[in-house]
Amino acid sequence: MRSSAHSTAAADRPPSAPVVDLPEHPGQTAAARLPAIIDAIAERHRPSDKAFFRHLRALPPAVGRDPKLLGDLYLVYQAAMHATRAAVYFLPHLDSPDLRKRKLQIFIDDDGLPGGDTHHHQLSRAFQAIGAACPIDEQAFDDGTELTRHLDARTGAFVRLAKTLYARSLGPWCVVETMSDDWMHALASALAIHFPGIVNEPYFADCFDQGVEERHAAEAIAVTQAVLERRPDLLAVTVEDATAMADALDGLWDAMDEIVCTAIRQHADTGPSC
Numbered sequence: 363m364r365s366s367a368h369s370t371a372a373a374d375r376p377p378s379a380p381v382v383d384l385p386e387h388p389g390q391t392a393a394a395r396l397p398a399i400i401d402a403i404a405e406r407h408r409p410s411d412k413a414f415f416r417h418l419r420a421l422p423p424a425v426g427r428d429p430k431l432l433g434d435l436y437l438v439y440q441a442a443m444h445a446t447r448a449a450v451y452f453l454p455h456l457d458s459p460d461l462r463k464r465k466l467q468i469f470i471d472d473d474g475l476p477g478g479d480t481h482h483h484q485l486s487r488a489f490q491a492i493g494a495a496c497p498i499d500e501q502a503f504d505d506g507t508e509l510t511r512h513l514d515a516r517t518g519a520f521v522r523l524a525k526t527l528y529a530r531s532l533g534p535w536c537v538v539e540t541m542s543d544d545w546m547h548a549l550a551s552a553l554a555i556h557f558p559g560i561v562n563e564p565y566f567a568d569c570f571d572q573g574v575e576e577r578h579a580a581e582a583i584a585v586t587q588a589v590l591e592r593r594p595d596l597l598a599v600t601v602e603d604a605t606a607m608a609d610a611l612d613g614l615w616d617a618m619d620e621i622v623c624t625a626i627r628q629h630a631d632t633g634p635s636c
């Protein structure tokens with residue numbers, strides 16, 4: 363796994379950083395090359411391989427059901443998800459009438475669920491149902507200005523980076539959507555060790571039943587390919603930003619692992635070692 367120091371440094375990389383050098387692939391368009399490139403980044407940064415999920419699963423029951431631990435995990439995870447959901451509204455290059463329609467569907471999937479529900483509120487209810495004591499008010503999930511004051515350095519860096527990079531290229535969106543099904547399953551199965559009913563919470567159940575994240579991943583790649591057909595020169599920055607976002611995601615799982623490891627140290631000496 364990458365070190366947290368590396369992840370933090372990557373997450374704080376300025377948006378003006380030089381783009382990556384992509385080797386030439388004669389005969390393959392930028393659009394055709396994108397899916398394999400994003401898959402390779404996602405494979406290198408696969409969330410379910412991270413120590414956080416392993417440590418969360420292995421927690422002794424008394425630690426795994428601690429409301430403070432659950433609240434601290436909720437804050438970090440919701441802050442990161444909130445940052446990406448908010449940043450999607452600023453995705454670039456999607457201003458044609460057809461692409462605006464597809465963009466709108468993405469907004470609806472997050473913020474226009476039946477009955478006026480949203481992914482944010484589904485996630486909030488899922489953690490409330492298991493007794494999480496969220497340390498901040500729901501209204502503190504804002505544009506990042508106030509929110510980052512409540513976050514550790516790595517999560518704060520993720521929130522700032524999502525806001526910057528989602529508005530610059532479509533790469534961060536592609537890689538986050540490509541990896542989200544993996545981490546949703548990893549999170550649900552780890553929490554289910556301590557709370558078997560959590561998999562029935564709509565945040566997880568609706569997503570898994572309807573294959574929402576696989577659909578989002580396919581749509582993000584397809585939309586970005588449509589853009590690259592017209593603008594192949596955008597491939598390098600797309601890949602650069604996707605890589606930076608994947609590095610920042612590593613930092614997010616490291617931040618959540620630190621919360622779990624701190625809880626282990628504060629309880630009895632019986633937990634897994636970190």
Ligand SMILES: [Fe+2]
Nearest residue numbers: 539542575578
């Ligand atoms: Fe998604």
